[in-house]
Amino acid sequence: MDKTFQPADIESRWYEEWEAKNYFAPRGGEPAYSIMIPPPNVTGSLHMGHGFQEAIMDTLIRYHRMRGHNTLWQVGTDHAGIATQMVVERQLEAAGSSRVELGREAFVDKVWQWKEESGGTITRQLRRLGSSLDWSRERFTMDPGMSAAVQEVFIRLYREGLIYRGQRLVNWDPALHTAISDLEVISEEEQGHLWHFRYPLVGGEGHLTVATTRPETMLGDSAVAVHPDDERYRHLIGRSVHLPLTGREIPVIADDYVDREFGTGCLKITPAHDFNDYDVGKRHGLPLVNIFTDSAEISAAAPEAYRGLDRDSARKRIVADMESAGLLDKVEDHTLKVPRGDRSGVIIEPYLTDQWYVDARALAGPAIKAVENGDIRFVPRQWENTYFAWMRDIQDWCISRQLWWGHRIPAWYDDAGNVYVGDSEQAVREAHELAADVALQQDQDVLDTWFSSALWTFATLGWPEETDDLATFHPSSVLVTGFDIIFFWVARMIMMTLHLRDEVPFHTVYVHGLVRDAEGQKMSKSKGNVLDPIDLIDGIDLESLVAKRTAGMMQPQLAARIEKATRKQFPDGIAAYGTDALRFTYYSLASTGRDIKFDLGRIEGYRNFCNKIWNAARYVLMNAEGEDAGAGSGEVELSLADRWITDLLDATTRTVTEALASYRLDLASQALYEFIWNEYCDWYLELSKPVLWDEAASAAQKRGTRRTLVGVLEATLRLLHPFMPFITEEIWQAVAPLAGKGGATIMLAPYPEAGSTPADKEAAADIEWLKAVIVGVRNIRGEMNIPPGRELPVLLAGGDERDRVRLKQNSQYLKKLAKLRGIDWLQAGEEAPAAATALAGDLEILVPMAGLIDKDAEVSRLTREIGKLEQDLSRIGKKLDNKSFVDKAPTDVVAREQEKYRAQQQAVTTLKEQLVRIRQM
């Protein structure tokens, strides 16, 4: 074995073997445990959020698999309609072509081609993370099975009246030329202006002043509204105003939607371009004047002067024209919320079109109930409130998209505009007995990507067939996801699955936090603070990192800033930490209800942890290989340390198991870290040395220590395997045979279970005593700068019979671990030599100072120690003097404080006497 842990080669070797041997597939057993991966974008690549999420799922999956459950981790990818189409369109543009030029069929072929080319990236990356996904069942949201399921669902819901087609205002993306759902619109505050326009009253006397943030929409105004009770304008209701620049006259109407306090109290109404105005227009029977094309340029419905202008130019022109007409009252600065498309980033336009909708209200009821009654549980719980809030006020879901990449809507139209929904044109013709000469045209639109994702948990298992897999693995056990897609995906899965299958898609939703950068910023390409998990695994040099982060930047000045920041933050690039270290970092930061700030210091710490495990294993193998490690029938004698560490492993197993059950991977990883490093390595391995290296130790004793050494390591590796799959497998292969364990892989070895035997409290107490004495000596050594190699003589004083017994049993340990030359009891009446003092309970540990220890140094050390103790003593004293504490606190608490007080007092007395003695020297 190498002296340091080298993850790269080990990782690829083991993953290939696991996959080749089909260890990831379900293997029967009871009960079933299944997780459906949130399908990543097929043409995407892995980011830190994926890394985090997959790591969590893999731990849960490996844990249940080792427990012998029938475990399925369903893998697959998503076709990601808009995102993927955009990428391919951009490629075409770069090549001087376009989607339109290519035509629909050729374009879709092109996308498929791109999917074939780039689709392997993300799945390769998933493998690098060690994700034990069942690749033999890999699915894609546009594969034939999924497509059939999507079609089936659409038709079924249509027949049930839960999908309908309607004309209304939608969120229109004028760059992508498609409708999008409410969720895909991001509204953020931006600096803008409020323009006050004068609309002259018809009849010649005066005007009304309206305030608007969108001057260009005035061309589509249908009315001016005032509040019905507004004294200022009441007399004008029913009159008309000239709509400037258009030659139209529009009425003054009354509607209590108007806020009298805002602006002038007069509101221009543009029913075709504003959601609220649309409602007002409906109430008053106002005409819809659509002044935009589908690219949000001024349309033929507007005066000729403005036609063809984009929104921004139109705005400038209109403001200028109003000003020169003397109709611009004033302009104020104003911050407003601007709605933008989450993909395109352009301003979204409310736009009147025909679209398909899902009646979400009807589906929401059962979905709410399922969470209310606990059929589905959110972890952490608080997300249920978010879910309820949204579900109780849910809007109908616009599912049609004017894209080419996606599931084509199974609807056909005849020339009269009648709609026929069915499996195919043929099926529709037959069902509706349409003559062959009736021309039918299929709907041009595709479905929202989330429509197919909503079917993910059951469509991947063969639905609409009632397959064995469905019966076995559905509902799935847990969904692991980020809060950002609770509405997009989680809620819709729940609604669809309950409706179509009358069962929940999963029993638990584990919601994890967002992975942010070290400053707490969201990672994004434009900020240039993105970390690629693969780079943390393999490492990357500075130049490559800079190149990667600044590639394909639209704005060069951004690239310069990113480069500077990157060079500053990673002057030496990023080291190769390996998958296990990366995963462990995720777990350690995965406390619930909290985002993760990814800190390089942590991953480095866990890389070191891997190395620690590696070297501990080297030590164990070094001492056990070729030796009798107690797996046979030879007599075995267990030492105190053996009993203690075995017990502690048991306690750790319990902690880890409980933490896993409550999705506290941070607590699980912490318990493992502490046990392995602070107990097994720091103490147990050291305690094993005196036995193994002692000529006088019996074969049975050595056998006992070797057996414990190997046995505890072997079990610990299994305990750790779901978290650190690679290093544990590599070491386990060498260690398991020594422990008498068989099996081809640790992956399928049983997960340790906490034993039922009561804790060996005596062993624990003895080890605590031992540690206290050793730490006492080390403290003196450390404070006095005595080299660790120098052996010290030690005298013991005070203490009771138990201390004497313990010393007798543990002197070998003490000598070795505290580097002692000899240990003697100070006889009664014997004068102690000048010595530095440490305490272990009532036991005094004296290290004679002769030639080693400086008097002043010891004086100040003792003084400091006494000071600390006295502070503590006075605190406890006050507590005990408080009558109501003694009266009201539970007796065991009081007793504990009293014992503490006695011990501290004793300690202070002893140290003070010692101080006096030293001073007299």
Next chain:
RNA sequence: AGGACUAUAGCUCAGUUGGUUAGAGCGCUACCUUGACAUGGUAGAGGUCCCCAGUUCGAAUCUGGGUAGUCCUACCA
């Protein structure tokens, strides 16, 4: 405008039902290449648990009110 979450060491974070000397890692200081490991060992320094009030014998923990930050939902032109 509603709602959620967060605030603990210089930094990143734990702290379960109120009772610990408030912990870990990184960083820092000192000493040390001792036969698993310098990606290491030993020892040490470092905290007004955001502020105020309350409940309690006792509050980092419970209640109320602030402050600051992050985010979600809905939005008035």
